Amino acid sequence: MxxxxxxxxxxxxxxxxxxxxxxxxxxxxxxxxxxxxxxxxxxxxxxxxxxxxxxSMQCELAKFSSIKKRLYDWHDAIVKQLSAEMETIKSELEQEALLQISEYETLYLLLQAKYLLLKNQAETALRILNRIRKTAVRLPDFESNLFKHVEGLYHISKQNHVEAITILKTINDKEYNNPEYFHHLAMAYHTMRSEVMAYFYAEKARNFFKEINCFLRVIDAEMLMLIQVQDDPQHDFKEVIARFENLIQSCDMCNAPDRKAKIIHNLAYEYLRRKDYQKSSSLYLQSMELKSPRTLPYLLSLEGYLRSCFKGILLQAGELERLAQVGLTDAKALKDPVFILLFTMLLLLINGKEAEYYQYMNEEALPVFRKFGYVYLIRRSEQQLFHYYARTGNTEAALRMGHYLIEDHDIL
CATH class of the missing domain: 1.10.260.40 (lambda repressor-like DNA-binding domains)
Structure with missing residues (x-):
């Protein structure tokens, strides 16, 4: 045949x-x-x-039979995030003309979409997903579950974590046999501030990464697990900090600056929560230095840095405004609605426009945070609005916001 x-x-x-x-x-x-x-x-x-x-039919048949193996090799490299191997196999497959007549073309397209999402090329990945969606009901078991996995990753990339969880939880473990998706479930639950579920899935992912001897991904999973226990009274703050520092050392040993940047960012947040603005601003700056400017990860640390500097009065208002404007410009260029809101609010705050700040937060930002399921931003906004309304004598609005806070707590 x-x-x-x-x-x-x-x-x-x-x-x-x-x-x-x-x-x-x-x-x-x-x-x-x-x-x-x-x-x-x-x-x-x-x-x-x-x-x-x-x-030569013998050579062509040999190439044909090797396609499946190379595709699974590529899948393995993507799971382990081995950059050099990923790129080498990608180049090989791009040169393989017989792929388009093999029964593995859909598998290739799905892996291509997953690779593109890893490279922050979500819209190109979506075009591939939409092409496959037309015949998704007829996909073999593995490809069907891989399609769900990649679709879940797309929704995570677009900050739609509720939809990501819904899709990822439809994956059939027995058919798919790729527990890597537990890590992505943990990421989505973490953003939803569902600490128990995030820890549960992160631990399952860590065990899988240990089984396949992928230390880089073990670091990813352990960082997620660590973030979930930050409020656990059984974990002393010094112990938490020590675990963060151990992970940073592991990144240095593995030459993984991207992971180091994430861990330093999360450590900065721990200090921000404890109102140590000098320490948090310094760590946010370190994280930014390890990231590419004008990217979403960079903007995330920039927002934390500016918030720390504003609260700790560590920068002049003019410099704060300049940097916040840079952040807003980059967020608009990236067409990211959440960061556009965050930097717009920062600018209002820096310029002392308190009433406009809270009005914008309530009318513009909060509905978007709720839409995307950003529980941390929802809770932070609701708490700030509650205290503002109570302080300014708007009892009805304060009670309404208090009701939201109680309702959100019950849901979580």
Missing amino acids: HEGKIIKFYRERAELTQDQLGLGICSDTHISKIERGITDYSQEVLDLLCVRLGI
Whole structure:
């Protein structure tokens, strides 16, 4: 059957008709049946057809049979986030013409979409997903679950964590056999401030990464687990800090500056929560130095840095405003609605426009935070609005916001 597909592929590439290919060898009807794999043919006929096409069937069959292995090798490299290996296999597969006639083309496209999401190219990945969606109900079990996994990753990249959780939880473990998706479930639950579920899935992911000896991903999972226990009274703050520092050292040993940047960012947040603005601002700055400017991870640390500096009165108002404006400009260029809101609010705060700040937070920001399921930002906004309304004598609004806070707490 593969021989027929290969004959047809190279015949069409050579722009030959079936009649032209079979001239002096066999009829065009026989060529048609060979290509469809519905007839027998002699080795002599096959050899003559290959000579005319200028191919070695043995070599072509070897390439054809290696496609599946290389695709799973690529999948493995993407799971382990081995950059050099990922790029090498990607280049090999891009040069493999037979991919488009193999039964693994959909698997290739799904892995391509997953790779693109890893490279922050969400819109290109979405185009691939939309192309596959038309026939998704007919996908084999593994590809069907991989489609759900990649779709969940897309929603995480677009900050739609509620939808990501809904999709990822439909994955069938027995059919998929790739527990990496537990890590992505943990990420989504973390953003939703569901600490128990985030810890549960992060631990499952860590165990998987240990099994496949992928230390870089173990660091990712352990960082997620650590973040979930920050408010646990059984964990002393000094112990938490020591664990953060151990993870930072692990990143240095593995030469993983991107992961180090994330861990330092999360450590900065721990100090910000405890109102140590000098320490938090310093750590946010360190995290920014390890990130590429004008990216979402950079803007995340920039927002934390500016908030620390504002609260700790560590920068002049003019410099705060300049940096916040840079953040807003970059957020608009990246078309990210959440960061546009965050930097707009920072600018209002820096310029002393308190009433406008809280009005914008209530009318513009909070609905978007709720839409995307950013529980931390929802709770922070509701708490700030509650205290503002109570302080300014707006009892009705304060009671309404207090009701939201209680309701959110019950849900969590």
